[in-house]
Amino acid sequence: MELRQLRYLVTIAETGNLGRAAERLYVSQPALSQTLRALEGELGVRLFDRHPGGVSPTAVGRDVVEAARRTLAAAEGVRAAAARVLRVGFEASGAGDLTSRVRAEFARRHPEARVEPKRYDWGGETEALRAGLVDVAFVWLPADLAGFAHEVVHREPRVVGLPENHRLAGRAGLTVMDVADEPLMWTERAPREWVDWWAVNPRPDGSAPKWGPTNDNVEEMLDQVADGVAVCFGPASMACYYTRPGLVWVPLVGAEPLRVALAWPAGSANPLVAAFVAVVRELSRP
Secondary structure, eight states: OOHHHHHHHHHHHHHSOHHHHHHHHTSOHHHHHHHHHHHHHHHTSOOEEEETTEEEEOHHHHHHHHHHHHHHHHHHHHHHHHTTEEEEEEETTTTTHHHHHHHHHHHHHOTTOEEEEEEESTTHHHHHHHTTSOSEEEEESSOOOTTEEEEEEEEEOEEEEEETTSTTTTOSOBOTGGGTTSOEEEOSSSOHHHHHHHHTSSOTTSOOOOEEEEOSSHHHHHHHHHTTSOBEEEETTHHHHOOOTTEEEEEBTTSOOEEEEEEEETTOOOHHHHHHHHHHHHHTOO
16 A cells, blocks of 8 residues: 555545546546555455445545545655654734744754744644644634643734724724624634634623624635625734735724644654744743
């Protein structure tokens, strides 16, 4: 069994179609079908059910595909360790200026290593860590970090994003109830607990937010806010890292601050992970 075969297997599962999988993998469909049959023969099980619309994994196939994903992620981790690369996950503004300060100090102490930043969309840094796509991550809480070593390393207040011509744009600060009647941007890509925390749901009076349009990433969110479609909540660092015409940021008063955790696989044998954690601990001390 080769990593190439496992990569083929995962791609077939993701596309649900041998033709599309072959195109993505830059191989011929007959060659891909032959590889799949050979792998099923080697394992002694049928991995996919064939039907007119394509293929779908069998019950055993789903388990094998998940195991293949973990194996491929582990192989990427081995390659990264051999290349002295540390993959660091984060979303949007990460842990504010702590993120850049840590990378700079880590590079100074470990010039032989290279930090490879990996930005993910809402809540995606946690899944990337779980899938082995990153070695360590700055995670916006709340998040499910069961099975990972983690500690809170950063806190920052929240802000409200408004179109610049909004009636509240000139205020020195806003409470959640000040914008209770404004449509609020949200996402379906993150866990519900995460969405509700950011939306302050329920509100202090027990009411629910007025849900506005959904978005898949920070750029989509801010574009819609600047267009006057809705308002959004974000961390204060977003006001520094994400500025654009038509958008203003106002402090959100009285809301729980964002907590950012540094998380990494418990018992990681990668010495770069331990070194990075040490730098974060040192620079995040009050």
